[in-house]
Amino acid sequence: MTTAPVAAAQLPREPLLAVRGVETFYGKIMALKGVDLDVNEGEIVTLIGANGAGKSTLMMTIFGQPRARSGTIRFDGVDITKLATHDIAMLRIAQSPEGRRIFPRMTVYENLQMGAAVDGYAHFDEDLERMFALFPRLKERLYQRGGTLSGGEQQMLAIARALMSRPRLLLLDEPSLGLAPLIVKQIFGVIAELNRAGGLTVFLVEQNAYHALKLAHRGYVMVNGKITMAGSGRELLERPDVKAAYLEGGRR
Known part of the structure; x- marks a missing residue:
């Protein structure tokens, strides 16, 4: 049988x-x-x-x-x-670490380049436009040094830098x-949209338990x-x- x-x-x-x-x-x-x-x-x-x-x-x-x-x-x-x-x-695992940890002496553009290096810059221009759509403030600050950004802008940059590698897990x-x-x-709205529209898998460590x-x-x-x-x-x-x-x- x-x-x-x-x-x-x-x-x-x-x-x-x-x-x-x-x-x-x-x-x-x-x-x-x-x-x-x-x-x-x-x-x-x-x-x-x-x-x-x-x-x-x-x-x-x-x-x-x-x-x-x-x-x-x-x-x-x-x-x-x-x-x-x-x-x-x-x-294709990317991390946006606690405390943001962007490269403060590099411009926004250069920070995003660093994120795209994992993907070999294969989709750099396309992904750059995608980050501008998610975080319009970064386009306004494109050639400004990361260390001069506000805390919120630095957090946007840290997430965008991670996303430039096209991760399967963020x-x-x-x-x-x-x-x-x-x-x-x-920022939580952007995370929800990335998951809903693009199916991005996210593992989130967060003290703000209610929002998380x-x-x-x-x-x-x-x-x-x-x-x-x-x-x-x-x-x-x-x-x-x-x-x-x-x-x-x-x-x-």
């Missing part, structure tokens, strides 16, 4: 990003304690938690700095746990940090280096313990 093959559509699909049992240390201090987390293709997934919970450490560990001491990180079925950061970027670390509410609303969970399809809560809760953005928004810890007074 032969068994009919399972149709391709019925096979379980591996997450685009799969983090399994990841432990990361700073010297002897364990910052991540067996983290498990998935990001499926086409999703916006957010990670919320208090300062010092390990959120940014997880984001940096995915990108190879620092390295996971144990556990695995897989991207599109490929184990990237031990890959160098530049090799991870070549797989890692966003605290995009609302230190910004005025109007700028925060604009409203935006995300799914979310995780991290406490002291461990994932303690997971669910849809709506489910986490409605949980009394999440409201008490992260949302009271946080609607900015």
Whole structure:
């Protein structure tokens, strides 16, 4: 008796990003304690938690700095746990890090060129126009040094620089940090549009839990280096313990 093959559509699909049992240390201090987390293709997934919970450490560990001491990180079925950061970027993972970290002495144009280098400048002019449509202020500041931009403009530039590489996965670390509410609303609107219209997969680390969970399809809560809760953005928004810890007074 032969068994009919399972149709391709019925096979379980591996997450685009799969983090399994990841432990990361700073010297002897364990910052991540067996983290498990998935990001499926086409999703916006957010990670919320208090300062010092390990959120940014997880984001940096995915990108190879620092390295996971144990556990695995897989991207599109490929184990990237031990890959160098530049090799991870070549797989079309882009990061907009906490604190923006643009090149302050370079112009806006030169910063965007740096982002496009991963893609070999193959679509530079087209992508430049796309960034201008998303962030019109950058066109006005094109030949201005990055360090002279406002905080909101620098955040726009950091995200645009990451997008110039045409990523399949965008890692966003605290995009609302230190910004005025109007700028925060604009940036979260751009993230939502990139996901809705272009299917961009986004993993978002964010202290502004209210905005992040409203935006995300799914979310995780991290406490002291461990994932303690997971669910849809709506489910986490409605949980009394999440409201008490992260949302009271946080609607900015």
